[in-house]
Amino acid sequence: MTVELPESKAGGTLPAEFCTRPGPNPYPSYAAAREQSPVHPIDYPNPAEAYVVTDYETVVQAFTDPRLSKSVDNAPGFFRDALRESSPVLIKNMLTSDPPKHTRLRKLLGNAFVPRRLKLLRPRVQEITDDLIDALPETGVVDLYNDFALPLPMRVICEFLGVPPEDRDVLHDWGMVLSNAPYADEEGNRRLKEASEGIESYLLAHMSARRADPREDLTSVVLRSADEEGGGYTDDEIVSTLVLLVIAGHKTTSNLIGNGTQALLRHPEQFRLLLDRPELVTTAIEEFLRYEGPVYRAPQRFASEDMDIAGHPVGRNSVVHLMLNSANRDPAVFEDPDRLDITRKPNRHLSFGYSVHFCPGAPLSRVEGDVAFTTLLRRLPGLRLAVPDDQVPWRYDNSASRGVERLPITYDRRLPR
Numbered sequence: 383m384t385v386e387l388p389e390s391k392a393g394g395t396l397p398a399e400f401c402t403r404p405g406p407n408p409y410p411s412y413a414a415a416r417e418q419s420p421v422h423p424i425d426y427p428n429p430a431e432a433y434v435v436t437d438y439e440t441v442v443q444a445f446t447d448p449r450l451s452k453s454v455d456n457a458p459g460f461f462r463d464a465l466r467e468s469s470p471v472l473i474k475n476m477l478t479s480d481p482p483k484h485t486r487l488r489k490l491l492g493n494a495f496v497p498r499r500l501k502l503l504r505p506r507v508q509e510i511t512d513d514l515i516d517a518l519p520e521t522g523v524v525d526l527y528n529d530f531a532l533p534l535p536m537r538v539i540c541e542f543l544g545v546p547p548e549d550r551d552v553l554h555d556w557g558m559v560l561s562n563a564p565y566a567d568e569e570g571n572r573r574l575k576e577a578s579e580g581i582e583s584y585l586l587a588h589m590s591a592r593r594a595d596p597r598e599d600l601t602s603v604v605l606r607s608a609d610e611e612g613g614g615y616t617d618d619e620i621v622s623t624l625v626l627l628v629i630a631g632h633k634t635t636s637n638l639i640g641n642g643t644q645a646l647l648r649h650p651e652q653f654r655l656l657l658d659r660p661e662l663v664t665t666a667i668e669e670f671l672r673y674e675g676p677v678y679r680a681p682q683r684f685a686s687e688d689m690d691i692a693g694h695p696v697g698r699n700s701v702v703h704l705m706l707n708s709a710n711r712d713p714a715v716f717e718d719p720d721r722l723d724i725t726r727k728p729n730r731h732l733s734f735g736y737s738v739h740f741c742p743g744a745p746l747s748r749v750e751g752d753v754a755f756t757t758l759l760r761r762l763p764g765l766r767l768a769v770p771d772d773q774v775p776w777r778y779d780n781s782a783s784r785g786v787e788r789l790p791i792t793y794d795r796r797l798p799r
């Protein structure tokens with residue numbers, strides 16, 4: 383659904399859907415909003431003042447403005463209460479804190495995504511990818527999102543954390559519930575509470591096991607960092623960090639694979655170029671991240687004081703949404719921004735955020751994307767959409783994730799690994 387912009391003066395109020403339901407092609411309405419003004423008030427469904435920021439330059443400035451806080455202490459009351467009551471495990475990590483607390487919590491991941499560790503993990507990413515492709519039929523129609531893109535990153539992060547295969551499904555289910563928080567209804571909040579308690583007690587037990595018997599997995603690395611940084615970290619903070627790893631790296635990376643494949647199959651000349659020159663996969667991944675970003679808006683910021691953004695007054699406790707996928711199509715920064723160009727360089731997209739909260743898992747998702755795209759193209763000759771591209775449904779949720787909901791594809795045959 384494309385959101386029609388109201389006929390309004392610069393910076394006029396936008397309908398809530400502009401932010402909550404971007405639809406299959408939000409880009410014309412993003413362009414219209416950007417042309418009107420970098421900042422718009424938005425008709426928020428909850429009792430709060432809220433704004434969206436649409437252009438590249440103002441989004442970058444907002445990312446670096448210390449008055450825009452990630453801490454729920456600065457959130458409007460309804461938001462704070464909903465999260466504190468239903469899921470304390472979601473709000474004790476770096477994603478929901480500001481420096482200096484953020485700096486301290488982020489140190490827990492100081493040794494997590496270093497090149498040496500990713501090099502060790504890569505052969506396992508390849509095996510997991512090949513196992514998933516082996517499980518596809520020899521021919522026929524397949525939902526590449528649900529049968530490949532969705533399970534791949536969850537298996538990888540479970541492997542990386544040292545979670546045994548038999549526990550992956552339950553972790554997957556808890557992660558899906560947590561990543562949609564906060565919920566507006568009682569049933570949603572009941573499931574959120576259940577998932578929070580389930581994942582918390584599971585990870586506490588997993589941490590105890592690794593404290594008694596440290597290994598080379600990510601859980602042991604985080605525990606070791608906690609000791610090396612002089613201790614002082616509570617188990618709550620460590621559990622919340624592990625929970626964040628489970629949810630932050632899941633649908634985001636699934637969307638990179640799902641959205642990227644869909645974009646490629648809609649552009650046959652770009653698809654042919656990647657088949658002919660597989661080494662372009664590195665720039666192709668950056669272009670998929672820009673062109674159909676997996677996280678369409680950054681997790682919300684809250685104004686910690688009365689302030690202005692690009693000249694627009696923003697009251698204390700306002701919710702501020704930085705529209706990444708709009709900034710990624712800003713013609714002031716990207717030449718011909720609506721064109722998919724897998725050779726695009728430089729490509730300073732904002733899909734992993736910017737500044738202190740910049741995604742620490744970016745190197746891992748790039749490895750997963752590299753292995754996934756390279757292997758799909760090699761093992762499934764004749765890969766193509768099985769439905770017209772305007773019939774591919776899109777999904778968006780509270781976590782600001784935007785991706786295809788199903789991706790029906792077919793291929794001529796499935797080649798061995």
Ligand code: HEM
Pocket residue numbers: 476477478488539626627628630631632634635638676677680681732733734735736738739740741742743744746747
């Ligand atoms: C294509 C895949 C991914 C995308 C598009 C993505 C996107 C993002 C974005 C936009 C942020 C910044 C949030 C903000 O400024 O508020 C972020 C933060 C974060 N991401 Fe990712 N991410 C991806 C994969 C991963 C993976 C694989 C992991 C780890 C397993 C991960 C872990 C994190 C963590 C821990 C943070 C919080 C950083 C902080 O607050 O300092 N992400 N990610």
